Amino acid sequence: MIETVTRKRIEILSDTALLKRVTDAIERAGITGWSVTPVLSGKGSEGRWREERVTGTDKVVxxxxxxxxxxxxxxxxxxPVLTKFGFILSMWDVEVIRGERF
Known part of the structure; x- marks a missing residue:
C-alpha cells in the first residue's frame, strides 16, 4: 500500500505585478516549489474583473x-499585505505521496 502524508495546499490570488513578492515569501518560508497560473477573469466583492495587460491589473494564482x-x-x-493589495490566500489539508519533498 502507498503511504501518504498530510500537507497544506496553498493557493494565493495576486496581481501579476506583485508575483515576486509572493514567491519571495514562499522561499523565505523554506518552501522549495511553486507553480503560477494566469487568471483570465473573476468576480469578487468589488464586482467582475478581467485580465488587463495594458493597465497591469492581470492576476495569477x-x-x-x-x-x-x-x-x-x-x-x-x-x-500584512493580504488586505493592502487584495491578495486571497487559502489553504487546506491534502494527502501527498513522497511527503519528504514538501
Whole structure:
C-alpha cells in the first residue's frame, strides 16, 4: 500500500505585478516549489474583473504545497499585505505521496 502524508495546499490570488513578492515569501518560508497560473477573469466583492495587460491589473494564482509549519510561516509573512493589495490566500489539508519533498 502507498503511504501518504498530510500537507497544506496553498493557493494565493495576486496581481501579476506583485508575483515576486509572493514567491519571495514562499522561499523565505523554506518552501522549495511553486507553480503560477494566469487568471483570465473573476468576480469578487468589488464586482467582475478581467485580465488587463495594458493597465497591469492581470492576476495569477500561485500554488504550493508545504508542511504545516512552513505553511503557517508563509501565511504570517503575507498577512500584512493580504488586505493592502487584495491578495486571497487559502489553504487546506491534502494527502501527498513522497511527503519528504514538501
Amino acid at each position: 500561485v500554488l504550493t504545497i508545504a508542511a504545516q509549519d512552513k505553511a503557517m510561516k508563509l501565511a504570517e509573512d503575507l498577512a
